[in-house]
Amino acid sequence: MSEKLRVCLFAMVWASLISVPAHAYQYYETGHITRVSFNTDYILITVDAGVPTNCTGTFSGWMVITSASKLMQAFVTGLWMRGDAADKSMVFYTTGVGASGFCEISQIDTQSAN
Numbered sequence: 001m002s003e004k005l006r007v008c009l010f011a012m013v014w015a016s017l018i019s020v021p022a023h024a025y026q027y028y029e030t031g032h033i034t035r036v037s038f039n040t041d042y043i044l045i046t047v048d049a050g051v052p053t054n055c056t057g058t059f060s061g062w063m064v065i066t067s068a069s070k071l072m073q074a075f076v077t078g079l080w081m082r083g084d085a086a087d088k089s090m091v092f093y094t095t096g097v098g099a100s101g102f103c104e105i106s107q108i109d110t111q112s113a114n
Contacts, residue, residue, distance in 0.1 A: 026052055026053040026054050027052055027054050027093060027094055027095075028052055028091050028092060028093045028094065029047055029049050029050065029051060029052045029091070029092050029094075030049060030089060030090070030091045030092075030111075031047035031048045031049030031050075031089065031090070031092070032047065032048045032049075032085065032086050032087070032088065032089055032090070033045050033046070033047060033076065033079070033080065033085040033086065033088075033090070034046050034047065034048045034085075034086065036076065036077075036080045036085070037062070038077075041066070041067045042064045042065060042066050042067055042073075042100070043064070043065045043073050043076055043077065044062045044063070044064050044065075044102065045062070045063050045064075045065070045076060045105075046060075046061050046062055046063070047061075047063065047092060051063060051094070051103050052092075052094050052103070054094060054095075054096040054097075054103075055094050055096060055097055055103030057097060058097050058101070058102050058103040059101055059102060062102050062103070063092060063094065063102060063103040063104070063105050064098070064100055064102040064103065064104055064105065065105050066098075066100075066104060069105070069106075072105065072107075072108055075108065076108070088110065089111060090108055090109060090110055090111060091108070091109040091111060092105050092107075092108055093105065093106050093107040093108070093109070094106060
């Protein structure tokens with residue numbers, strides 16, 4: 001192995017060992033959907049656990065699923081209409097308060113295969 005390659009590998013290993021791990025705690029909340037409101041462009045939901053800290057200040061605790069997230073909108077609509085929303089604990093990942101003034105959801109994790 002060449003000297004340059006060894007130095008490069010050593011630098012990458014060293015950098016990964018001394019780096020500080022990032023935690024996403026402020027960017028997600030675990031809970032059950034307690035309310036749903038349908039708008040022309042997005043779906044608003046509230047969660048029994050509240051909103052993550054990056055969404056402090058969102059209007060009345062509402063979180064929004066934008067029209068760009070059609071699959072999440074369909075999933076939440078189906079769950080709500082079926083009547084299972086309050087029974088299913090999920091993790092809601094957010095990007096903070098967006099242009100709409102609401103907390104924007106970027107991902108929903110169902111935490112199980114059920």
